[in-house]
Every structure is written in C-alpha cells, then in structure tokens.
Amino acid sequence: MIASAGRNASLSAKLGWATLAITVVALLMAIFYAPTDRVQGIAQRIYYFHVPMAIVAYLSFFVVLVASVMYLWTRDMKWDRRARASVELGVVFTTLVLITGSIWGKPIWNTWWTWDARLTSTLVLWFIYVAYIMLRSYTPDVERGARFGAVLGIIGFIDVPIVHFSVTWWRTLHPGPVVLQASPAAPPQTTETFLVAMLAAVLFYIWLMRVRTGLEEARDENRELEQELALRGGLYA
Amino acid sequence: MMGSFGRQIMAVLARDLLLEWRTKDALTAMLVFALLVLVTFDFALDLRPEIMSAVGPGVLWVAVVFASTIGLGRTFAVERDSGTLDGLLLAPLDRSALFLAKLAGNLIVMAIMEIVTLVAFAVLFNVPVDPAPVLLIALLGAIGIAAVGTLFSAVASHTRAREVMLPVLLFPVIVPVLIGGVQATGVALGNPVARDMPWLSLLAAFDAVYVAAGAIMFEYVLEE
Numbered sequence: 001m002i003a004s005a006g007r008n009a010s011l012s013a014k015l016g017w018a019t020l021a022i023t024v025v026a027l028l029m030a031i032f033y034a035p036t037d038r039v040q041g042i043a044q045r046i047y048y049f050h051v052p053m054a055i056v057a058y059l060s061f062f063v064v065l066v067a068s069v070m071y072l073w074t075r076d077m078k079w080d081r082r083a084r085a086s087v088e089l090g091v092v093f094t095t096l097v098l099i100t101g102s103i104w105g106k107p108i109w110n111t112w113w114t115w116d117a118r119l120t121s122t123l124v125l126w127f128i129y130v131a132y133i134m135l136r137s138y139t140p141d142v143e144r145g146a147r148f149g150a151v152l153g154i155i156g157f158i159d160v161p162i163v164h165f166s167v168t169w170w171r172t173l174h175p176g177p178v179v180l181q182a183s184p185a186a187p188p189q190t191t192e193t194f195l196v197a198m199l200a201a202v203l204f205y206i207w208l209m210r211v212r213t214g215l216e217e218a219r220d221e222n223r224e225l226e227q228e229l230a231l232r233g234g235l236y237a
Numbered sequence: 238m239m240g241s242f243g244r245q246i247m248a249v250l251a252r253d254l255l256l257e258w259r260t261k262d263a264l265t266a267m268l269v270f271a272l273l274v275l276v277t278f279d280f281a282l283d284l285r286p287e288i289m290s291a292v293g294p295g296v297l298w299v300a301v302v303f304a305s306t307i308g309l310g311r312t313f314a315v316e317r318d319s320g321t322l323d324g325l326l327l328a329p330l331d332r333s334a335l336f337l338a339k340l341a342g343n344l345i346v347m348a349i350m351e352i353v354t355l356v357a358f359a360v361l362f363n364v365p366v367d368p369a370p371v372l373l374i375a376l377l378g379a380i381g382i383a384a385v386g387t388l389f390s391a392v393a394s395h396t397r398a399r400e401v402m403l404p405v406l407l408f409p410v411i412v413p414v415l416i417g418g419v420q421a422t423g424v425a426l427g428n429p430v431a432r433d434m435p436w437l438s439l440l441a442a443f444d445a446v447y448v449a450a451g452a453i454m455f456e457y458v459l460e461e
Contacts, residue, residue: 072457124409127409128409128410131405134402134405135392135396135402135406138396138397138398138402139395139396139397140397141395147457147458147460148395148396150457151458152392154450154454155385155388155410155447155454156410158446158447158450159410159412159413162413162439162442162443163412165439166412166417166439167412167416169416169420169432169434169435170416170420
C-alpha cells in the first residue's frame with residue numbers, strides 16, 4: 001500500500017511538472033504567438049485563460065454530480081472524496097472565471113460587472129457550490145455530511161439548466177458574448193493557442209484532483225485511526 | 238379510493254395542520270415577518286405609487302421568500318427539538334410520503350401567508366391587483382420554494398448554525414423561482430419593463446423537477 005502510494009505520488013509530481021510546462025507554453029503563446037484582436041486589442045488575450053477555466057469549472061461540477069450519484073449508490077467514501085475535491089476546484093475555477101471576466105469587461109464593456117445572463121448564472125452557480133462547502137464544514141457527522149453533500153451535488157446540478165433559461169429570458173436584450181461575434185473565422189494561431197491553453201487547464205484540474213483526493217484520503221485514514229485508538233483507550237483515555 | 242401512500246400523506250398532514258392550528262406558531266411568525274418586510278421596504282425605497290409598477294413585484298416576492306424561509310426552517314428543527322423526529326422516522330412511513338406531507342403542510346401555511354401579504358401589499362401601496370393571475374403565480378412559486386425548502390430544512394436541521402444554513406442553501410437554488418415570479422407578477426400588474434416570457438411554464442417546470450427530486454432524494458437525507 002505504501003509502495004502504491006509512493007508510485008501515485010511520483011506520478012502526481014510528473015503530472016504537476018507537465019502541467020506547469022504546458023501552462024508556461026500556453027502563456028507564451030497567448031502573449032507572443034496569438035495575433036492581437038483587431039476590435040478588442042490586447043484585452044482579448046485573457047480569453048485564452050478565461051474560457052478554458054470556465055469549461056473546466058463546469059467539468060468539475062459535472063464530476064461532482066457523477067461522484068454524488070456514485071456515492072449514494074455504492075456508499076464508498078472514495079466517491080465522496082472525489083466530490084469534495086471537485087467542488088473545491090470548481091469553486092476556485094469559477095472564482096478565477098469571474099475575476100478574469102471582470103478584468104476583461106472593464107476595458108471592453110467599460111464596467112467590472114454587468115447582470116448579463118452568462119455572468120449572472122455563473123455567479124448563482126458559484127453560490128450553490130460555496131453553500132456546498134459551508135454545508136460540509138457545518139455537518140460534524142462524517143457519513144451524514146457525505147450524504148448531504150451528495151444530495152446537494154445532485155440538486156445543485158439539476159438547477160444549472162433552469163437557472164440558465166431563467167436568466168437568459170430575464171436578460172434577452174443584452175448583446176451576446178463579444179468574442180464569438182468578433183471572430184467569424186478565427187485565425188489558426190488563435191485556435192492553436194486556445195487548444196494548448198485548454199489542455200493546460202484540463203491537466204491542471206486533473207493534477208489538483210489527484211493531489212486533493214490524496215489529501216482527503218490521508219485525512220479520512222487519519223480520522224479512522226484516531227477513532228480506533230480512542231476505542232482502545234489509547235489516545236483520549 | 239386512496240392507497241396506503243395517500244393515507245400516509247394525509248395522516249402526517251392532518252397531524253401537522255392540527256398542531257399548527259392549535260399553536261399558529263409558523264403562520265404568525267411568517268405573517269408578521271412578511272408585513273415587516275413590506276414596511277421596511279417602504280422606508281428603504283420610499284415606495285411612492287409611481288415607482289410601484291417597477292419595484293412592486295420585487296418587494297412582494299422578497300417579502301414572500303423571506304417569510305417562507307422562517308416557516309420552512311421550522312419544519313424539521315421543531316421535530317428535532319421536541320424529539321418527535323425519531324417517532325416519525327420509526328413510524329411505518331414511506332419517506333416520499335413523509336416528504337410530500339411536509340411539503341403540503343408548508344405549502345398550505347405559505348399560501349395563507351401569501352394571500353394576506355398580497356392584500357396588505359395592495360392596500361398599503363395602493364396597487365390595483367387582479368387577484369386571480371397573481372395568486373396563481375404566487376402558488377406556483379410557493380410550490381417550488383416549498384419543495385426545495387422542505388428538503389433543505391431537513392438537511393439544515395442536522396447542521397451547526399442551521400438558521401444560517403437554510404437560506405444559504407435555499408436562495409441560490411430558487412433563483413429561477415424569484416426571477417420567474419417577479420417577472421410574471423410584473424406582467425400581471427402591467428409593469429412595462431417586465432418581459433413577457435413563458436414564466437408560468439418555467440415555474441411549473443421548476444415545481445415538477447423539484448417536487449420529484451425532493452421525493453426521491455428525501456430518503457437519503459433522513460437515513461439514520
């Protein structure tokens with residue numbers, strides 16, 4: 001078991017270095033290789049990080065949904081650890097999406113924030129999964145916390161399309177995303193840079209998931225050992 | 238003829254309504270709170286008649302949602318505090334039936350609160366309200382809020398800081414109800430800014446999804 005943990009750790013380390021390398025390549029490509037947007041100028045370059053992070057944020061909440069269903073089905077704590085880790089990553093990525101979007105919006109829309117359909121539904125999503133993290137830390141019982149988390153992981157994800165419809169109808173007159181309108185035929189450099197950045201974001205997510213679930217595993221193991229010790233009267237007697 | 242599932246729902250619902258009828262705890266708290274929100278909004282926004290068509294629906298819905306949270310939070314907290322939750326869980330009840338009974342009980346109290354709040358809204362702010370469409374919108378909204386709220390109140394009752402946890406869980410999930418309710422009420426009250434979209438379908442879809450999801454998921458919340 002220790003040997004396999006060691007192998008996992010070295011694989012995680014390799015994955016981490018690969019992620020770092022590809023992220024640096026993506027950064028250099030976004031700054032030097034991709035052409036400057038004719039309409040938006042330099043601000044458009046943030047798109048190479050904003051959009052991949054948005055896609056990865058949705059991916060992580062989808063992983064939460066799958067892990068939640070699997071936990072309720074199998075009752076294996078392994079799935080709960082994945083759900084816990086993925087919620088945290090999803091919230092971090094969503095936060096970064098909101099921040100990079102604001103940085104882009106200031107020069108292009110001349111405002112840090114607008115109640116546009118996309119922005120609003122992303123913010124609502126952020127609140128749902130922040131509530132998940134709060135719920136987990138406010139539920140002392142471990143097994144109950146896992147069940148509650150799974151229920152919220154499913155209930156929250158069901159809400160995504162409904163929230164999307166409601167805010168789209170609510171803000172129909174707002175212009176659509178400028179990036180898509182302004183690029184009827186994106187030059188190949190743009191597409192290439194985007195794909196490398198997308199790869200970097202997905203690798204970053206996978207690497208963080210490995211590290212985070214490993215940490216949760218160690219925590220769960222530690223707690224079980226402590227309980228065992230307490231039962232034998234060794235620790236708290 | 239009513240099956241055993243229907244009898245289970247009726248038994249729990251009758252018990253809850255009898256308890257509420259004798260104490261009127263939830264209804265009183267919700268009504269006073271809803272009226273307080275209306276009055277607070279008047280001080281906060283200086284609600285003169287000419288701005289009521291624009292902000293009136295929002296004021297009405299915030300009062301309804303906030304007051305509902307108070308009633309919903311009591312659903313399982315009271316059962317836990319009085320030790321009757323264990324009895325309910327030991328009783329030969331289908332979990333879905335228990336959920337639907339609690340949902341119906343909350344819904345009935347919320348509907349009464351909504352009717353009184355609507356009358357107070359029309360009188361206090363001198364807004365002409367056509368009761369039929371607005372009550373239909375209010376009821377459709379209440380079903381969605383009660384469905385999500387009943388499920389989450391069972392969750393929140395087992396957490397530390399449960400008074401905080403229920404609104405934090407509930408408000409983001411019911412955003413579509415708030416948007417749909419406010420816009421549909423705006424259309425019904427003749428607000429020129431409100432968008433005429435199929436809001437009632439949105440509310441009905443939300444209700445159907447979350448009543449079903451709650452009935453299915455409830456057993457996972459109440460496992461002991």
